[in-house]
Amino acid sequence: MADVKLIITDRAGEVRNVTAxxxxxxxxxxxxxxxxxxxxxxxxxxxxxxxxxxSPQWLASLPAASDDEAEMLEALDAGAFSRLSCQLAVDAAADGMEATIAPEE
Amino acid sequence: MATAPAVLDRGYAAMPIPFGWFAVAMSGDVAPGQIKTLRYFDTEFVVWRGEDGTVNAVDPFCPHLGAHLGVNSTVSGNDLRCAFHHWSFNGNGGVTDIPYSRMVPPKLRRNCLPTWPVSEADGVIFVWYHPKKAAPKWDVARLPECPEGEWVLAETHEWVINIHCQEITENGQDHAHFGAVHGVSSAPKGEFRLDGWVRRNTVVVEMPTPRGPMTGKIDVTATGPGQSITEYIDVTHIVQSQQVTPIDSQTTHLRWQMYHIPGLSDGRMRVTQARMRDLVKQVNEDIPIWNTKRYMSTPLLVEGDGPMMAYRAQYARFFQFDDPEPDSQAA
Structure with missing residues (x-):
């Protein structure tokens, strides 16, 4: 199992390094x-x-959203670089990439 | 009401419940804004009537966190609002409102809560029961056309009988019991036809009257296992609309609505009412036997017993839960 290092910004704006x-x-x-x-x-x-x-490079490396996820992203009025993290697996291509947790509404 | 001792197996508990359209309430039982939990088919479901007048039926447990949708729920517009968190559902089982959430997730807007097909006809609310939730295979039968004006609803009756619903309608094919149980001459032979899911019996009788013999006709149209409409045309003209509904495989809810043509003279009205009383009396004569008899899968039938085995062979279609084809045949 390889280590994948991610740079995560939480809802308070704090940035932290996470190893997955x-x-x-x-x-x-x-x-x-x-x-x-x-x-x-x-x-x-x-x-x-x-x-x-x-981050755009991370997004580009991911498989496309399923119909269900795409429908949900649209309903949330999510921005172009948004995905549902429950549908994403971390892999080597994500190493060093950035993600921001979307704010609560 | 006499019942058999609990230790005896009368053979009905093991029988399946047939699929079909079955009456579950009278229209007046579910007013706009009213919710009812109904227990039939060895299960339960929740019905409500929306502001638009439509009756809806759903499985009883809210798909959110399991609350019973028949308890302290309310009708909100055309939708049903669960008491637990105020999620609202439409008649298609989709979530229409979650008050504390900014939107209803797309997945929940459709097929979230299982529904039952509903058909409301001639003052009766029917649901479609099929153990594998197959779609309805026919439409609810309507009253025949009234020859003059509109049918007059004269009486309604209902009974709960401790027997499988198949036996109630088989009774009409049991020719020999009419003499013994009802004191009338045995049902004359008539035509017995199948047309897809519909069974028709037509009987022509010679009836003695004070003014001499007259010919009467009895026309029975049975649609599926749950509905039977009988038209009596002689000195009276009566339509008897019957529904049998399985509460479980050993208990049946029997409902009757009795209609006659409008504009009857006093004399004919008296004859009509006497005929209706007689028909109701016949059910009450059958009930003690129904409540206590056992099912005979191989009865010792003799000549004169009537076409009960042919009836059962046809009725078996309603137990074929994996997509049978209807067929037409006469017997």
Whole structure:
């Protein structure tokens, strides 16, 4: 299991370095290291509280959103670089990349 | 009401419940804004009537955190609002409002809560029951056209009987019981036809009257296992709309609505009312036997018993839960 280093900005604007393992679900990484309350629905694409904004290179390396996720992103009026972290697995391509946890509404 | 001792197995508990449209309430039982929890088909479900007059039926537990949707819930517009967190649901089982959330997630806006097909016809609310939730295979049958004006609803009756619903409608094919139980001459042979999901019996009778014999016709149209509409045309003209609804495989809710043509003279009205009384009396004569008999999968039938086995062979379609084809045949 390879270490993947991520640069995460939380909702308060604080930046921290987080080390994940390749294959981890990003939402779980954020819950463990940053904010335990993220993702109230547990990954069912029905709450939108795990929304993150990613650096463009990280975004480009990821598989496209499923129809369910795409529908949710639209309903949230999410910006162009946003994804639901419950649907993303961390891999080597994410090493050194940045993500920002979307603010609560 | 006489019941069999609990230790005897009368054979109905093991029988499946047939699929079909079944009456679950009279229209007046569910007013706009009213919610009811109903127990049929060995399960329960929740119905409500919205502001727009439509009756909806859903599974009883809220998909959010499991509250019973029939308890302290309210109708909000056309939707049902759960008491627990005030989530609102429409008749398609989609969430329409979550008061504390900025939006309803797209996934929850559709098929979130399982629904039951509902059809309201001639003052009766029907739901479609199928154990595998297959879509309705036919439409609810309507009253025949009234030859003059509108049918007059004269009486309604209901009974709860401790037997599987198949036996109630089989009773009409049991020719030999009419003499013994009801003291009338055994049902004359008539035509017995199948047309897809519909069974038709037409019987022509010679009836003795003080003015000499007259010919009467009895036309029975059974649509699925749950509905039977009988038209009596002789000196009276009566339509008897019957629904049998399984509460479980050993208990049946029987409902009758009795109609007659409008504008009857006093004399004909008296005959009509006497006929209706007689028909109700016949059900009450059947009930002690229904409540205590056991199911006979291989009855010892003899000549004159009537086409009960043919009826059962046709009725078996309603237990074929994996997409059978309807067929037409006469017997």
């Amino acid at each position: 393992q390749s294959g981890d679900v990003l939402m779980q990484v954020l819950r463990e290291h940053v904010d335990l309350t993220l993702g109230t629905c547990g990954g069912a694409i029905s709450c939108g509280t795990c929304l993150v904004t990613l």
